[in-house]
Amino acid sequence: MKVNQEALSALFSMKNADLSTKLSDLRKLDICAYGVRVRIESDIEEHLEKILGNLPLILPERYEFFEGEVFDIHFHLTKLKNGLFRVYRNDEIIPSDEKTEEYVLPFFLNHLRLTIAEHAVSKVFIHAGVVGWKGKAIILPGKSHAGKTTFVSELIKKGAEYYSDEYAVLDENGLVHPFPKMLAVRPRSLGGKSTNVSFEEFGAVEGTKPIPAGLILFANYKKGSIWNLEMLTQGEGMLEIIPHTIPIRFNPDFALKTLNKTLIRAKIAKTNREDAKHSADLLMEYVETKRVI
């Protein structure tokens, strides 16, 4: 992937001269995101340029560069004698196949984002799509490839504010923060491969403020299923959301306190669903007629 200096410069509000300096001396990349200080090094300098170019996609405007030798996580992309790559985190191999030049960066970027999500300070990351509606968040927990992006895209077409198609970011007061990465849509025309699309292309607006949760909906895509909302207790909701809670093993105490503060304000429901557009219609009908939010 080429690095577009003008675009990056505008994004980071850095002067072109400053960015050129950073790129020309790119033996390491020190970033801080959500309170996690990460140093990234690679045997291949070009990797760091590509990682820099991809940062806005995986951490949408929520990181900064830092100076100094104190960091929490150290990544090193190591080229092996056979020409393949391994990725090390804090001097330990991240278990994986040996990666080709083509695959090492997607693998690393995935790990970088998950590491930050797991270690984030004073925030709990949930794997979920999130939209805002009348000042409240509708949180749609689900793993990747579970249809979150499709469902979120249908909701924002109906006027919901876009918060994220990947993470609900909860703070210690139980409020939901935006994580407005580009939507990773998987059109049939690309045979299931994903492409990044801005929420603006759906005619949507971005949610910018932290908001309380109004509804948490576990809506699993299942072909041939019927929409049938089952309301859950707060405890049942906690059990359902735990598998999607990224720091649950790393920091269970803070994760559970935060989840409690978030869920206590919200209605919690689950259903199977089929077509995303029809499901979005049904969801908004439910929200409006039952005055859930």
Add this chain to the structure above:
Amino acid sequence: MIGSQNPVARKDGLVIQEMPDEVLVYDLNSNKAHCLNQTAAFVWRNCDGKNEVADIATEFAKHSGDQVNEDLVLLAIDQLSERELLEESFKTNFNGLSRRDVIKRVGLGLVVALPLVASIAAPTSVLAAASCACPTGPGECAGLVACPSTTTCTGGTCSTV
């Protein structure tokens, strides 16, 4: 025959989150989360090593205003013990009846909810919770280039470990 020891709720290695009507218990040893409904939570709180099963039943009757017998308490203790939420395993024997039969018997005419402990395991890794799950096998891993392995599915994750 009831277990001879008085049940004691486990405290070590647990993160406990109180909610208005339920208790969420996260076991740091097994990385499992358990949700105790109001009835199960009451029994668990009263497993202090001093209370016998009959004492807990008496306290529960006072608390709920409902007539309850020891079987209700034993149903809770049975589930708590099975999930290692007691200091020691507590053997319950419902006079030869199955748990199902006891539930039917206890449930008749009961106003309060039967005790229930629901459980779930936290995923083994952040990858399992994210984009590298392969619930139907290694075929799902091909093309998942961001995952540890694109060919091997181990423990439900596209990984060699």
